[in-house]
Amino acid sequence: MTHSASTGPTVYGWRASGNCYKLQLLLDMLGRPYRWIDTVTTAGATRTPEFLALNPNGKVPLLVLEDGRRLAESNAILCYLAEGTPYLPDDAWDRARTLQWLFFEQYSHEPCIAVARFIARWLPADHERQAELPRLRERGAVALDVMEDHLAREGWFSGGAFGIADIALFAYTHCASEAGFELPRWPGVAAWLERVRAQPGFSPMIA
Amino acid sequence: MTHSASTGPTVYGWRASGNCYKLQLLLDMLGRPYRWIDTVTTAGATRTPEFLALNPNGKVPLLVLEDGRRLAESNAILCYLAEGTPYLPDDAWDRARTLQWLFFEQYSHEPCIAVARFIARWLPADHERQAELPRLRERGAVALDVMEDHLAREGWFSGGAFGIADIALFAYTHCASEAGFELPRWPGVAAWLERVRAQPGFSPMIA
Numbered sequence: 041m042t043h044s045a046s047t048g049p050t051v052y053g054w055r056a057s058g059n060c061y062k063l064q065l066l067l068d069m070l071g072r073p074y075r076w077i078d079t080v081t082t083a084g085a086t087r088t089p090e091f092l093a094l095n096p097n098g099k100v101p102l103l104v105l106e107d108g109r110r111l112a113e114s115n116a117i118l119c120y121l122a123e124g125t126p127y128l129p130d131d132a133w134d135r136a137r138t139l140q141w142l143f144f145e146q147y148s149h150e151p152c153i154a155v156a157r158f159i160a161r162w163l164p165a166d167h168e169r170q171a172e173l174p175r176l177r178e179r180g181a182v183a184l185d186v187m188e189d190h191l192a193r194e195g196w197f198s199g200g201a202f203g204i205a206d207i208a209l210f211a212y213t214h215c216a217s218e219a220g221f222e223l224p225r226w227p228g229v230a231a232w233l234e235r236v237r238a239q240p241g242f243s244p245m246i247a
Numbered sequence: 248m249t250h251s252a253s254t255g256p257t258v259y260g261w262r263a264s265g266n267c268y269k270l271q272l273l274l275d276m277l278g279r280p281y282r283w284i285d286t287v288t289t290a291g292a293t294r295t296p297e298f299l300a301l302n303p304n305g306k307v308p309l310l311v312l313e314d315g316r317r318l319a320e321s322n323a324i325l326c327y328l329a330e331g332t333p334y335l336p337d338d339a340w341d342r343a344r345t346l347q348w349l350f351f352e353q354y355s356h357e358p359c360i361a362v363a364r365f366i367a368r369w370l371p372a373d374h375e376r377q378a379e380l381p382r383l384r385e386r387g388a389v390a391l392d393v394m395e396d397h398l399a400r401e402g403w404f405s406g407g408a409f410g411i412a413d414i415a416l417f418a419y420t421h422c423a424s425e426a427g428f429e430l431p432r433w434p435g436v437a438a439w440l441e442r443v444r445a446q447p448g449f450s451p452m453i454a
Contacts, residue, residue, distance in 0.1 A: 096396045097355060111343055113350035120343035132330055133316065139323035146354050147320070148304060189303045 048073035052094070052102040054080050055246040058154055058211035059114040060101040065207050066121055069241035082162055115142040118204040127203040134199025141197040141205035144186070145212075152180035154212045157219035177220055184226045187213070191228035195235070202239060210236045215245065255280035259301070259309040261287050262453040265361055265418035266321040267308040272414050273328055276448035289369055321418075322349040325411040334410040341406025348404040348412035351393070352419075359387035361419045364426035384427055391433045394420070398435035402442070409446060417443045422452065 051067070051074055053060030067074045079085045079100045086098045095102045095112050103111045103120070111117050119142070122128035129135050156176040159169050187209065190197065197205035214233050217223055223230050236242070258274070258281055260267030274281045286292045286307045293305045302309045302319050310318045310327070318324050326349070329335035336342050363383040366376050394416065397404065404412035421440050424430055430437050443449070 097351065097393050099355075109340065111347055113347045113354070116343055116346035116350050119346050120339065123339055132327065136318055136323055136327035139326050140318055140320045143320035143323050143350075143353055144304065146350055147358075148306075151354075151358065186304050 047106070048075065049106065050075040050077060050104040052077045052079040052091070052104070053100050054078070054082075054085075057081065057100065058157075058215065058245075059099075059150070061245045062114050062118055062207050062211045063101050063103070063121070064243060064246075065210070066118055066127065066204065068243040069127070069207075069239060070121070070125060071241060072121075115146055115204075115208055118142070118208060122204045126201070127198070127207070129199040129201065129203065131199065134201075137200075138198045138203060138205045142208055144183075145205070145208045148186070149180070149183040149209065150212055152176045152183055153216050153219050153221065156180055156221075157212065157215060160220055161218050173220065180216070180219065180221060181225075184213070184216070184221065184229055187232075188226045188228045191232050195232070202236070206232075206236055215247075254313070255282065256313065257282040257284060257311040259284045259286040259298070259311070260307050261285065261289075261292075264288065264307060265364075265422065265452075266306075266357070268452045269321050269325055269414050269418045270308050270310070270328070271450060271453075272417070273325055273334065273411060275450040276334070276414075276446060277328070277332060278448060279328075322353055322411075322415055325349070325415060329411045333408070334405070334414070336406040336408065336410065338406065341408075344407075345405045345410060345412045349415055351390075352412070352415045355393070356387070356390040356416065357419055359383045359390055360423050360426050360428065363387055363428075364419065364422060367427055368425050380427065387423070387426065387428060388432075391420070391423070391428065391436055394439075395433045395435045398439050402439070409443070413439075413443055422454075 051060070051063050053063060053076060055061070055078065079091065081100060085091060086100055092098055094104070094110055097112060099112065101114050101117060103117045111120060119128060129138060156173055159167070159173055163169055194200065196202045197209055210233065213229060258267070258270050260270060260283060262268070262285065286298065288307060292298060293307055299305055301311070301317055304319060306319065308321050308324060310324045318327060326335060336345060363380055366374070366380060370376055401407065403409045404416055417440065420436060
């Protein structure tokens, strides 16, 4: 990990966010230098006028290239950084399947598992949003079922090989226990998590 | 529009769904033959054992190629079908920006505007989910604000030109009034909707 390099892109990110962690994982696996600017959502750092000028949608992660160009949306950033590397397939169909899982992650997985983790871990025990947890856990379990079903047939999510769809899905699956999911219920998923951790350049979440 | 061709891919889709309409729009603009199999979510057609065998995530649209290969997730399907056409840029940065808006659409736009439309249009007036509408409309307005902000600087969402991010965002923006959004509040968005409607091959939603 290189966080103070004068070369390479800058990531605005919160270390405890799975969406931000995706970029740490890919950049570390690629061995690319980058600068990380801690931007803590729960401290309001994404709602300041300065940050909203960088990303009008007020979300991290945000990638800023050395020439100042900016890119938002974690999975779009993964695609951009992985282009031309083994983490994003060249073959059109394998690329399409990778994108399928990237969109699955943002639509059917993250809004349940990441949101449940946020409520369970950061909001007070008497917060009204605690009432959302049963429904989020029910829908999150369906997402894990879909992953388990896929892993019964294939070892990875990125068009037959390890790649950015695995990185994206790892981000919030590996900490799903913090959201109240009992991962041993999904043994294929649990085994896949270990295979991801064994990838060269893997770095744990800093939380 | 060609719905009975013996060549071309098959789309399982519900005509009233914006996610499905995206594929109709792109295929019609490309002038590609395709077969459309009506799969009405509200009638339970995505929860049958037959459909779940095709897509374990139980969602439409689903693309089935002539050789039987299957692809889910509307925006992944758009990317696959648009590859090599003017609707998906070749340039790496323009492609990244297109993907940014595709992920924005699925994370920050569709879960508010499409869900509000579903509740307002298909659920009974005394359904408990009607209580979600104020919050969905508040968050949907933020998504429309982000689009308006972008359209103050650029004419399109797909890396400087019209393309699949415009198609994806058009799908639920054009019918946002059914979800309770007053589109004249966003004049840049309203003007962009008209520019999309003027694209060659444009076909209206069949609802």
